Amino acid sequence: METEDLRQRFASLTTAHLADACIRAGLPVRCAPSGLRAVSAGDRVVGRVCPARHVGSVDIFLEAYEGAAPGDVLVVDNDGRVDEACVGDLAVLEARNAGLSGVVIWGLHRDTADIRAIGLPVFSLGALPTGPLRLDPRKDDALTAAVVGDWTVGPDDLVLGDEDGVLFVPASRAGDLFALAETIRDTERRQADQIRDGVSLRSQVRFGEYLANRRVTPSLTFRDHLRAVGGAIEE
DSSP states (O other): OOHHHHHHHHTTOOHHHHHHHHHHHTOOOEEOOTTOEESSTTOOEEEEEEEEEOSSOTHHHHHHHHHOOTTOEEEEEOTTOSSSEEEOHHHHHHHHHTTOOEEEEESEEOOHHHHHHHOOOEEESOBOSOOOOOOOOOOTTTTTOEEETTEEEOTTEEEEEETTEEEEEEGGGHHHHHHHHHHHHHHHHHHHHHHHTTOOHHHHTTHHHHHHHHHHOTTOOHHHHHHHHTOOSOO
């Protein structure tokens, strides 16, 4: 999928829709830990992962920008450290000028007010005034892979972020996953409209039928029932 197509389609979706789509497609749900949040409330980001493993110097980001394509998202691996900020306003401003669509940091940022003024979406574990006080050896895969929480991601992945957090999906499956996510979104919107009109969710998903069938077949799960009746509230 092209960058603009990604942006347009994600604009009416959420990471929750895409996470449910991954489950429906039989793919791992690769969520970043819940502490990874947008610096500016309401920010959203989607794009191909541009990885950078930080070892104490900003030059790794500048080198990553050299090889980045427009719309990519810088994904910074700083081992989840909370004793130093590894990204500041200049790195974010340079990312914007290089055509990137956002920055995701497995670590901390600083220069919060300036970053908000720049307007480029930035997701991080939080802020701290001090930058790195170290310079470690650079890893061989410093520009080809980044670890975020339990997941190792790279240029073959897309990163998506919104109010619920950050999610990684394989770029090669983007079309299928977005289509599934849109189906889930539409089903949930219809269900919500019916609830507002006085039709309970229990009646919509035939919950009484599920309870009766479960008494006959104790192994029946609610997810199995929902899939049988076309519900989408739980994947």
